[in-house]
Amino acid sequence: MNFGDFLDNTSCSGGGARIVAFNNNSSMPGGAIGEARFLTQSLSSKPMFNSPGLSLALQTSMEGQGEIARNNEMSNAGGRRSRDEEPDSRSGSDNMDGASGDDQDAADKPPRKKRYHRHTPQQIQELESLFKECPHPDEKQRLELSKRLSLEIRQVKFWFQNRRTQMKTQLERHENSILRQENDKLRAENLSIREAMRNPMCTNCGGPSVIGEVSLEEQHIRIENARLKDELDRVCALAGKFLGRPMPNSTLELGVGGNGFAVIPSDYGIPSSLPMPEMPVNPVEKSMYLELALAAMDELVKMAQSDEPLWIRGLDGGREMLNQEEYLRASSPCIGMKPNGFITEASREIGMVIINSLALVETLMDSNKWAEMFPCLIARASTTQVISSGVGGTRNGALQLMNAALQVLSPLVPVREVNFLRFCKQHAEGVWAVVDVSIDNIREAHAFPSCQRLPSGCLVQDMPNGYSKVTWVEHIEYDEGVVHQLYRPLVSSGMGFGAQRWVATLQRQCECLAILMSFPVPSRDHSSAITAGGRRSMLKLAQRMTNNFCAGVCASSVHKWNKLQTENVDEDVQVMTRKSIDDPGEPPGIVLSAATSVWLPVSPQRLFDFFRDEQLRSEWDILSNGGPMQEMAHIAKGQDHGNCVSLLRANAVNSKQSSMLILQETCIDRAGSVVVYAPVDIPAMHVVMNGGDSAYVALLPSGFAIVPDGAGSDTGDRVSGSLLTVAFQILVNSLPTVESVETVNNLITCTLQKIKAALQCES
Numbered sequence: 001m002n003f004g005d006f007l008d009n010t011s012c013s014g015g016g017a018r019i020v021a022f023n024n025n026s027s028m029p030g031g032a033i034g035e036a037r038f039l040t041q042s043l044s045s046k047p048m049f050n051s052p053g054l055s056l057a058l059q060t061s062m063e064g065q066g067e068i069a070r071n072n073e074m075s076n077a078g079g080r081r082s083r084d085e086e087p088d089s090r091s092g093s094d095n096m097d098g099a100s101g102d103d104q105d106a107a108d109k110p111p112r113k114k115r116y117h118r119h120t121p122q123q124i125q126e127l128e129s130l131f132k133e134c135p136h137p138d139e140k141q142r143l144e145l146s147k148r149l150s151l152e153i154r155q156v157k158f159w160f161q162n163r164r165t166q167m168k169t170q171l172e173r174h175e176n177s178i179l180r181q182e183n184d185k186l187r188a189e190n191l192s193i194r195e196a197m198r199n200p201m202c203t204n205c206g207g208p209s210v211i212g213e214v215s216l217e218e219q220h221i222r223i224e225n226a227r228l229k230d231e232l233d234r235v236c237a238l239a240g241k242f243l244g245r246p247m248p249n250s251t252l253e254l255g256v257g258g259n260g261f262a263v264i265p266s267d268y269g270i271p272s273s274l275p276m277p278e279m280p281v282n283p284v285e286k287s288m289y290l291e292l293a294l295a296a297m298d299e300l301v302k303m304a305q306s307d308e309p310l311w312i313r314g315l316d317g318g319r320e321m322l323n324q325e326e327y328l329r330a331s332s333p334c335i336g337m338k339p340n341g342f343i344t345e346a347s348r349e350i351g352m353v354i355i356n357s358l359a360l361v362e363t364l365m366d367s368n369k370w371a372e373m374f375p376c377l378i379a380r381a382s383t384t385q386v387i388s389s390g391v392g393g394t395r396n397g398a399l400q401l402m403n404a405a406l407q408v409l410s411p412l413v414p415v416r417e418v419n420f421l422r423f424c425k426q427h428a429e430g431v432w433a434v435v436d437v438s439i440d441n442i443r444e445a446h447a448f449p450s451c452q453r454l455p456s457g458c459l460v461q462d463m464p465n466g467y468s469k470v471t472w473v474e475h476i477e478y479d480e481g482v483v484h485q486l487y488r489p490l491v492s493s494g495m496g497f498g499a500q501r502w503v504a505t506l507q508r509q510c511e512c513l514a515i516l517m518s519f520p521v522p523s524r525d526h527s528s529a530i531t532a533g534g535r536r537s538m539l540k541l542a543q544r545m546t547n548n549f550c551a552g553v554c555a556s557s558v559h560k561w562n563k564l565q566t567e568n569v570d571e572d573v574q575v576m577t578r579k580s581i582d583d584p585g586e587p588p589g590i591v592l593s594a595a596t597s598v599w600l601p602v603s604p605q606r607l608f609d610f611f612r613d614e615q616l617r618s619e620w621d622i623l624s625n626g627g628p629m630q631e632m633a634h635i636a637k638g639q640d641h642g643n644c645v646s647l648l649r650a651n652a653v654n655s656k657q658s659s660m661l662i663l664q665e666t667c668i669d670r671a672g673s674v675v676v677y678a679p680v681d682i683p684a685m686h687v688v689m690n691g692g693d694s695a696y697v698a699l700l701p702s703g704f705a706i707v708p709d710g711a712g713s714d715t716g717d718r719v720s721g722s723l724l725t726v727a728f729q730i731l732v733n734s735l736p737t738v739e740s741v742e743t744v745n746n747l748i749t750c751t752l753q754k755i756k757a758a759l760q761c762e763s
Helices: 003-009 031-044 065-075 121-133 139-149 153-198 211-243 283-306 324-330 357-365 367-374 484-490 499-516 531-556 603-612 612-621 680-689 738-758
Strands: 094-097 115-118 310-313 320-324 342-353 378-390 399-406 416-428 433-436 451-453 456-462 468-479 574-579 588-599 630-636 645-649 660-669 674-681 702-708 720-730
Touching: 031 283, 065 310, 121 153, 139 153, 153 283, 283 399, 283 416, 283 456, 283 468, 320 342, 342 484, 342 499, 357 367, 357 416, 357 433, 357 456, 357 468, 367 378, 367 399, 367 499, 378 531, 416 451, 456 484, 468 499, 484 588, 484 720, 499 660, 531 588, 531 630, 531 645, 531 660, 531 674, 531 680, 531 720, 574 738, 588 738, 603 660, 603 674, 603 702, 603 720, 612 738, 660 680, 674 680, 720 738
Parallel strands: none
Antiparallel strands: 094 115, 310 320, 342 468, 378 399, 399 416, 416 433, 433 451, 433 456, 451 468, 456 468, 574 588, 588 720, 630 645, 645 660, 660 674, 674 702, 702 720
């Protein structure tokens, strides 16, 4: 569930409102026709993963005739291949050393014992790294690699042959296992259908049915059975082409349910946009993605479930820190070595969230819902390619390529652009995991990224009370040099992009959704003018206002901003312009944005309370006309009174100002807080408060973002405090001039001076 879907499709009040987003359970397709269609869909979407427990390893043993047939085919091939043509029978990391495969007569020389050469871990790491980039190296690459690793060229050649064979064999075994399970399931259902046909029952009264009464139904079953068998043959043929060998087809007879209709799986309790279709992927590239996703999932689960010595706490018993030595000893990195100059940021957080596992998984796998669930953390997100949409209409086994821009609300911290794989897997009933891992090392990138995402994500487990236990892991390597000195303690501690911020934001957003979907909606309206539809419109307008504020602070690609370089502006003040788009909610002209960040020796809670106090508004806001403001409407968005949307009115000095109101949204959690506001016209707000379309209300947001400074305790002469970001957006009629830039710069400078004076921290 996201705010956009909720505000479009549900009412904030009204009889019979239900919190369906957190308690619905999805059901698998039922009935024989449902299982038959489930099989054909599953065969068309690979890779598929359906292991019952937390084990992530591919099945390495095969049962049945498929493995025996392959062994017989190899033993009867006839003749003996030379050593140069035959890959080593051992694993891709162990190669045989000795004479080359010349034709020798066993009668001339006694057979000598074969000697095996085991590669060193450094050699294996180099070979694996090249294999991810080029599974089929040419002669020149093999020669260069053999010199660098002190190996013979034939050893390098054999290693790559064995590695390719190993990858193909693992994929074949895994998919054969899935197909065999589906065949067994259909066979069992077919037997039950045959048994039901022998003893037909009347669907109306439940008593025995006369044989002649089911002849028409039986005819429909046979027609549907023939159609499904043809579809199964077609899918098996396609699977055979992918695997490079004929796929054995089942001879069982398929059937459908007694009513002739398949059971449609229920939704996850939240509205969902249409899923992107699966896109064709090169088989070698698909195998590499699959291998990377499985390795990343394995590492995520280990990091989520392990405690000491992998995770250790500081001397003060505070946040957890990753033991890098133990991490490198226990697992090999999924995406290669850390680039020079990069540092590691790792964090873990566990929390209870008022959402069920299916709803959360659906939110994470939909890029639009994901971005709306974390509005101040994600500047932009998109799904670039769907490799697998999952099995049987669920997200189990879903694998997709995604792109995202992650942000801290400050112009001093660049936006993190990441390209990554997102893989979802169900480990047990009510237990899901979603993992992300960067793919820049296995795809040709135009520029080297400033950060790469090591296996990160969350493990979600349903709780009996409708909540979910979420264990979130964030693991990133990044270039610290691009971050301003002021924000380095915050970012390196994991509080900027780390797990604590993800979980805190998730808890706040889910609590907000639960409250807005309850009845009645908590509010402190000072008049009865605002309607239930008006609350919806106000919330949508506030959401757009906050999103535009975040985009202006971080210069994200949501809007096309142009940075200005001027001499009359402070070094830490970022000034940007953009042309207003042709949209009813955009004021015509050029938008000028200015933002800066400062450190204040004040706690984040005290700073937040200062900004949201209407009685103290005149101490920093020029829109207050020198006096306190009055709250006209209040819509709660959480248990904390600081999470709300308000409508404020200032004392009017003249007739022009009497037609102005202030729309404000405030949000706070353990990771930080924001206060965003914008002036709006009274006639336009009357339309919104009566349930009108809020998209036609033009606004330019300003506000504050507050986060802890990351110091944690006294450090020398500096005490722990807050990092405050101040941002304003104003409208200019034409291209910005020196005067307009100075105006917005002076507005920021004057506001900061008033804030410091009011909080008595001018020095």
